[in-house]
Amino acid sequence: MAEKLQTANLFELSGNGIQVTYSKTSLSGEPLFSYRDAYVSKQFQGRDIVLEDSRIGQLVTVILEQVPDLKTVSFTLILPVVSLLPSSRGTKIEVPGMSTTAHTPIAGPGLGPSMTYRQAMLSGTAQFVLS
Numbered sequence: 001m002a003e004k005l006q007t008a009n010l011f012e013l014s015g016n017g018i019q020v021t022y023s024k025t026s027l028s029g030e031p032l033f034s035y036r037d038a039y040v041s042k043q044f045q046g047r048d049i050v051l052e053d054s055r056i057g058q059l060v061t062v063i064l065e066q067v068p069d070l071k072t073v074s075f076t077l078i079l080p081v082v083s084l085l086p087s088s089r090g091t092k093i094e095v096p097g098m099s100t101t102a103h104t105p106i107a108g109p110g111l112g113p114s115m116t117y118r119q120a121m122l123s124g125t126a127q128f129v130l131s
Contacts, residue, residue: 006086008082009023009127009128009129011077013095017120020075022077028045031045032049042064056078057079058078058080075099090128102115
């Protein structure tokens, strides 16, 4: 009997000095997200992780830094659906990650763009694990 395909639920990715681990579920039933670079090391769970389905994949966003009346820095991972055999140890993937800085000065919008972006290509594995 053929194995039924499963959708990856654990992603371990790195690139451009960034390391990310994203689990769609955990023992508590909530998603988990870990982000680390040279300056920031943060863990997120549940409602701290914003999930949006889009035509280009699932957007997984976390807030890395908020400075009132100055800026908000977020990180978004763009994930495709990855189908795997349950007995698989995973598959290699390469996906974009985007750091977005929303400039929020106290005086209101200033001259220039209200947001700036920095892209990083991340590679690693997508796996299906039982939680």
